[in-house]
Amino acid sequence: MDDRTAAVVECITGHLDELATPLAKAIQDVEPAYRDGAYLSDDEVVGVCRHTLELACRHLTGERERALEDARRSAKDHAKRGIPLESALRAYRVGGRFICGVLLKAADDGREQHRAMRAAASVTWSVVDEFSEAFVTGYRRGLAEHAAEHDAARERMLDQLLAGEIADAAVARSCAQRLRMPSSGRFVVVHAEMVPGSATPLSRLADQLRRRGVQSTWRTRTDASVGIVALGARYGMAELADDLTVQAEGRIGVSEPYPALEGTGEAAAQAALAAGAAPPAQPAVIRHDTALVPMLLASATDAAARLARQTLGELLGGESDDGRMLLTTLRAWATSGGAASDAARSLHCHPNTVRYRLRRIEQLTGRSLSDPMDVMHVLLASQALDVVPVTARE
DSSP, X not given: XXXXXXXXXXXXXXXXXXXXXHHHHHHHHHOGGGSTTXXXXXXXXXXXXXXXXXXXXXXXXXXXXHHHHHHHHHHHHHHHHTOOHHHHHHHXXXXXXXXXXXXXXXHTTOOGGGTTHHHHHHXXXXXXXXXXXXXXXXXXXXXXXXXHHHHHHHHXXXXXXXXXXXXXXXXXXXXXXXXXOOSEEEEEEEEEEOOTTSOSTTTTHHHHHHHTTOOEEEEXXXXXXXXXXXXXXXXXXXXXXXXXXXXXXXXXXXXXXXXXXXXXXXXXXXXXXXXXXXXXXXXXXXXXXXXXXXXXXXXXXXXXXXXXXXXXXXXXXXXXXXXXXXXXXXXXXXXXXXXXXXXHHHXXXXXXXXXXXXXXXXXXXXXXXXXXXXXXXXXXXXXXXXXXXOOTTO
């Protein structure tokens, strides 16, 4: 060390405890963030000041990198406590002025060992600049780590809600605060299946809802994006369904509305079931409260597959498109209330063509479309194909 450096180190290390308390007060006089109770106690502020003075001396005595790394770690703690970066940098400047004042005062006392103090004051600002730069780097790292920790905690909490593991109202209210959601009102769960080769489902919806003043929270999984949406007087199920339909790339299920977050588990199961009730590999939005028959089939896939195979028989095993054409005709006829002429108009064919196809269905299935029970079986079996695609040989 040269004379200036040695003089600075001697002056500080010999009076660490004497310097830390007035330095803390000088910082608190200028910067409210360091006043007692804002983010740190008075004793903690004094401790931070003493530690920083020690780091400055280590920096000057050859441990520069270790001292700067310690400063970065201190900055991370500041970031996680929420102390503003601007406040910390102002504290460094206050500290620099304070130490310069100490050194200049020591230079004026006439003692031989302090002759170099006046020149040594310039060293202080060089150290302050380096520590400030290190602090900014550490602070940014701290913010990133804190954000990652917050996101991980938020995801765990949301997973617990969606899994139905939080059924206590008080715990649910605590979750609502952390998730920035109301704890009661009118909620729905949305389950959007992942589509291979596509971006995250509904990637724009959260921002769109936020702009409308609608609160929501989302969790992206390997197979789906799942979210809780808080409905309101101006944004209800119809508006949500419209927005989902516009953005749908795959199957989307929406639960029935529920009044409190502790009911999220049941609603999540409803939404997943509703998504599974839509035709595979097709964009569709299925509401749990308006698609009970498809969801009944989706909730018992093995039984639905057996129903389709046993009822539709040869309609499933054709080598041409004949089976699909007959099933399309069957659905058009059912949608038209059993009127062949209306079905013909929707299919752009002659009514006699529809009647011929219906007779073919009766022949292939062994069911009579004049018998209400047979009609019920055939229609349910055709709907089962939307939920569980099967062939006659399965």
